[in-house]
Each structure stands twice: as C-alpha cells, then as structure tokens.
Amino acid sequence: MELYDYNTCVKQWADPLFRFARKCTGNEEDARDVVQNSFEVLWQKRKDVAPDKAKAFLFQVAYRQSIDNYRKQGRMVYKDEPEESRSTGPAQSDLKRVLERALSRLDEQSRALVLLKDYEGYRYEEIGQITGLSESQVKVYLHRARKVLKDYLVSVENVL
Amino acid sequence: MVNMENYEEYMLLEADGELGDAERKALYAFLEQHPELGKEMEMYLSTKLVPDTKMVFAHKEQLLKKQGGSTIAFGGRWMYAAAACVAALIAVMIWKREPSATETNTIVKTEEPVKNVTPAPIVDDTAKEFHSKTVNAIAIENKTPVKPNTIKKPKAPVTPVEPEEKIAQQPVERILPDVKQEIPQPKQNTVEQKVQANEKPVAFTEEVKIPVITEEPETQQKPLLAWLPVNEEKKEGLNVIAEVLNQKIDKIKEVRNSLKDTDVTFRIGNKELFIVRL
Numbered sequence: 001m002e003l004y005d006y007n008t009c010v011k012q013w014a015d016p017l018f019r020f021a022r023k024c025t026g027n028e029e030d031a032r033d034v035v036q037n038s039f040e041v042l043w044q045k046r047k048d049v050a051p052d053k054a055k056a057f058l059f060q061v062a063y064r065q066s067i068d069n070y071r072k073q074g075r076m077v078y079k080d081e082p083e084e085s086r087s088t089g090p091a092q093s094d095l096k097r098v099l100e101r102a103l104s105r106l107d108e109q110s111r112a113l114v115l116l117k118d119y120e121g122y123r124y125e126e127i128g129q130i131t132g133l134s135e136s137q138v139k140v141y142l143h144r145a146r147k148v149l150k151d152y153l154v155s156v157e158n159v160l
Numbered sequence: 161m162v163n164m165e166n167y168e169e170y171m172l173l174e175a176d177g178e179l180g181d182a183e184r185k186a187l188y189a190f191l192e193q194h195p196e197l198g199k200e201m202e203m204y205l206s207t208k209l210v211p212d213t214k215m216v217f218a219h220k221e222q223l224l225k226k227q228g229g230s231t232i233a234f235g236g237r238w239m240y241a242a243a244a245c246v247a248a249l250i251a252v253m254i255w256k257r258e259p260s261a262t263e264t265n266t267i268v269k270t271e272e273p274v275k276n277v278t279p280a281p282i283v284d285d286t287a288k289e290f291h292s293k294t295v296n297a298i299a300i301e302n303k304t305p306v307k308p309n310t311i312k313k314p315k316a317p318v319t320p321v322e323p324e325e326k327i328a329q330q331p332v333e334r335i336l337p338d339v340k341q342e343i344p345q346p347k348q349n350t351v352e353q354k355v356q357a358n359e360k361p362v363a364f365t366e367e368v369k370i371p372v373i374t375e376e377p378e379t380q381q382k383p384l385l386a387w388l389p390v391n392e393e394k395k396e397g398l399n400v401i402a403e404v405l406n407q408k409i410d411k412i413k414e415v416r417n418s419l420k421d422t423d424v425t426f427r428i429g430n431k432e433l434f435i436v437r438l
Contacts, residue, residue, distance in 0.1 A: 124178065
C-alpha cells in the first residue's frame, strides 16, 4: 500500500469506522481514539496490507480495540442518543431510540456482530475473519442477538 | 422447505440478508399460509439497524499522511528511483574523470618509442650502457617492459603513436616533429651514432626527467605555440591556462587516488540499498 492508497482509505472508511466505534464504545472520545489508533496501525502495517483488504483490516483493529476499551472501562453508558434520534420522524425516532437501548443491553461481542452485519453488510464469513470467530459461531451469536432485540421491541410494545 | 420447526431460522436469515431467491420465495409462501407469523417477521425485520450517515469523523485531515513526513520521505518506488539516479550520476562522473588521466599517461607513453628509437642501432658498449639504463628507467617509470628487439626497429614503436593521436591530439602532435627529426638518425654510420649516443645521454637524462607531467606541457607547448599565429601576450595567457589545467589534472588525480579501494554505500534511513566499489 502506498501513500495515495492510505489517504484514500482515510477518506473512504474514516466515517464508517467512526460510526462502528461509536456504537461499540458508546462514547465519542473513545471512538475517535479507536479510529486514530486503527489508522495508525494501518499506516505502520501498510506494506503488509493490500488496498482492497484495508477496510477489513481497519474494522478488525477497531473491533479489538473496542473490546479492550470496554473491558477497561466496564459497562458503557450511551451519550447523546436522544439528540440523534430527534432528527427523524416521531415513530421512527421512537423505534430508533428503543433499538439503541436494546443494543446497549447486548454484550460487546454481540453488539459488534450486529453492527458489522447491519452497518457494513459483511457476510458471516467476513465477520468471522474480522472477529476471529468461525462462520457458524457468527451465525449463532447473531441470531441470539436479533432475538434479544426482537424480544425487547416486543416487550416495549406490550408496555406501550 | 420451510415448516413450523425451522421458520424462525429462515426469518433470522432473512433479517441478516443471507437468504437466496428460492429460499426467500419459500419463506414468504409459508407466511402467506400462516398469516399469524407475519407480525413476528416484521419484528425481526425491525431489528435491522440503519447507520446514521450524519455521524462523521470530524477533522479527517488529521489522519492523512503527507509525503516527506516524519515516517518516511518517499514512497517505495520513488525511493528506489532516486537511489538509481544518484548511482547513475556518480558512475557518469567517474567515467568522465578517467580519460583525463589516460591522456596524461599517453603523453608519457608516446615519448618512449621516440626515445627508444635513437638507441636502437647503437653498437658501442658505452652507448649500450646508456641504452640499458634509459630503457630500464623508462620501463620502470611506465611499468612496461622494453625489449631490445623493439628498439632495433624504429618504425615499430612509432606505430602506437597513431592510435593515441585520437585520444590526445596535442601531445602527439608535439612529439611528431621530434620523431621526424630523430627517425633518420639510426640510418647513419656507427661513428655518428656513437657521437649521437654520447650526446644523447644528456638528452636521455633530460628525457628521463621529462615524464614529470608538469614539465612536459611547458616543453611541448612551445612548439605548438610557435606554430600558432598568436601574440606573445596571448601565448602567456595560454601558458597560464595550461598551468591551471595541469593543476586541475593533479587535483583530479588526487581525488581519484583517494576514491580507489573505497566503497560507497547507499542508505535511506536504516535500510542499506546497495554498495558501489570504486
């Protein structure tokens, strides 16, 4: 990877990586640290990483750092979520808000799997390479996470 | 086939976007047959997260790397291209220096045949002594063995002068008048040769001294300047220029000698690219 390829990766993947780190850590400052560290690692390993593999490499580094960050800080606390959800319509904002709360109830690994699947559209196999899990493990963990989210949505509807 | 035992797995795969066209058709056909399961399908589809594109990494330029930054100065290809250009320049400089040194050597070498021509026909012992001394002296200085056979043939030593004319025209031209004057001498009688031999030891000694480069241009410039229709003032200027050139030649020789047996290593950072042995 040359200098031009690296800078192209920054322009192309900084925002998606930040969104992923933001949801994993629940904290904007920690998310910025994760993104900066991930790109720094990519720069140091640029000779070993092909340009078409840079995205997966970045998310892999960000995933590991998010997990480490979560373990250091303990249970995370989401910030600024209500302000973000107000940008959409009332029904959608309610749904989004509920989903955010449901997402926070997941463990860090399941949360990362759901984000990689829904935000970036990775296949089971690709998620396995990023997280170090097998394809069947990814499938099982993802299905469990979706069931938790679905059950939380159902419970909120029942309460409402 | 979708049934009541596996429909939930199909719903999860559909929420993940992992179902093929055939499997999706089968799932929705099953749901049409079981409309009570439609709500559950909607709930699973609602769990799919949508990224907020308004959430961006502020000041993305902080992540960019610039050429010539603290990490590396050049990219991989530029680095090797710059090193190759530097190596090519040094090779061209060294190649250009060498002809000047060979020219000075040719001046010395061209004189040898001329000197050796005159003692060739000498028969007298004294002349032979001088002959051996001068020949050996010249041979030692120029590191070329001079056989007596070559001396007896005056024409043979002269021939090397011709190809050298192409390399150094002026020195050869200066010598040629002297050669023309000396070539008919061997044809004379032995007595005359003795006389010449007696005379020539002085010339030999002078000529032995001449291999010193600094003396040669002066002794040889005179006949050249005499040929040229130039004023005396300009002749003095030309002499000055010749002196300066000789000084430059000496400096180049010194640099060349200092560069001998040295290795030039090209490095960028801690990485050793290649070594040039001079």
